[in-house]
Amino acid sequence: MTDRESPATPEGPQPGAPAPHAPADVLPDAPVQATGTAPTAVGTPRAEEDPAARRTRRRKAVLRWGAAAVVCALAGTGSALAVTAPERTDVPGLATKSDGRYVFPSLTLPPLPSGSAVPKESKSRHAADLRRLLLPAPREAVGSLAPTALPSPAATVSPTGSASPSASGTSPALADRLDCTTLLADEKDPARLRTLLVQYACRAATAREWTASDGTRTRIRLLSFGSSKEAWPVFVELRDNGDPKDIDGLRSVTPPDWDMLYGVNFVVRETTPGTTGTPGTQPAARVAYLSAGDIVAVITMTNPGGVSAAAFQQVVTFQSALLA
Template identity: 30%
Template sequence: MAAPESVAGPAPAAGPRPLPEPLPASVPAAPPYPPPLPAYAPQAVARPGGVSPRVRVALRWTSVLLVFAVFGAGTAYAVTRPERTKIPGLKTPDDGRWRYPQVALPKLPARKPRPLDAALNPGGVHYADVRSLLLAPPGRAVNDPAFPGTTGWLTVAAFLKVRVGGGGSQQELFLKEQGLRHVAGRAWTMPDGTRTEVYLAQFISAGYATYYDQDADLKPIDGVTTDRLDTGLADRTVPRGVKVAGYDETAPYGDSMTRYAFLVAGDTVALVRQTRKGGEVPEQAFRQTVRLQAQLLG
């Protein structure tokens, strides 16, 4: 018996499948696949601003150091320009010393020893002109033209007037018999009224100079009634071999106060006298003057 036919009818014959209809123009085409990413390279990745954080930190510290360097250099320059006493916080108190020129010893003649060389110069002779050994006046000093300084010799009479009862032809003759050759002298006055007199009496040899010094210590200075020894005058700045004996006038002073000192160096006896009317002679200036003169004689 034949099979009944399907209700839907016979199966359609096999054939090619129809193509789909194209999409409307309003529908956008699908984007292509993105290209593959390159391999990760940290050094090639751009940083904000084009500079890495490490470089920015280094530049920042470099700028700070440059600012401090410029500031420090400017401060150092400013400090070196004005005088130290005019800089706030660095002002040095005035200790009473005077502004003396730098002490420089004169040149000795060829093959001549120094005066304190006991082995080569037993007589203690100053072969340099003793006038060149006079201490130069400090700044602001007014020179006394009555004293010849380096241009001549002081008279023996003027030198003897410094001592009590000094002067007279007999004493001049006595000094010459005691080996005195000549006397150099210089004097000046400072703005505060302090007057300084320096005498350099040169004898034939150190023996004659020592003998005169022993006699001089027993005779007072003109205008001084009582005095006391200045125990702090000689220090390590005084050359070895230079004898120093300083004295301070004790009160009452009268019209003026006096400080003085005898120095013996080889064949030369030096007398440094400072006086001041209406006030005391500055102690520090007196000691400074004596020590510098001692350095020139040594």
């Protein structure tokens, strides 16, 4: 038996068999475009920028940042001025409720006559013009400040108790130079005080009145004597028995702990809060009697709605500073 040779197997793919995958190492590096054009090159360097254009771009950037810095500086300066220029109480968010204190002009001691010394002790005499030792009216004062209800000026209390005109017969330069009996018009029973003014020879008097915008009326009276020994009995009489007209129910209170200057003695009297028919916690009247060497001062503040404690302390302290 003879052997048959097997038919040769064709080397190509059999019909219906899947086409074999091409090896990875024979894949093309880049796909061929359908249009047949050459592929685009990757990573081609950009043309170098013109130096002049670069300088222009940098200059514009510097100008933009500089303008922004100037705007910020101007805005900050404007904000600072808006906060610091007005009064604190006028700035929204910083305004606080007023406690009644006033705004007074700058206080300066009056000039002394040539050869006169500044009083250093409570027993010293004041050489300055009494009228210039009077506290000025504050900014809150409204209406006329002239003491129209006070006695006529240019008169003094004589030892006999009668008022005599001045030697010159003319009114003094300042309208607030008054008769020493001026204070008598403020008292309910002035007889005892009149006797003391004559006995201890009151030499000069002055007064100032104002009504503030809150309705508080302030009256200040200054009386000058020949020495502290002559002024002291009048101060004691007022301190113990002073009874101003139109004020009822004055009572002595504990001396307040104020920073008063050396050489000034003072006593405070006030009404009981709520006794005037107006509800509130502040007295409707406060009175201070002061003694500073040869000068006696009476400060009266009234308001049906209540006299601010801060305003009262302010007025008394400032007047004392001018007398100390």
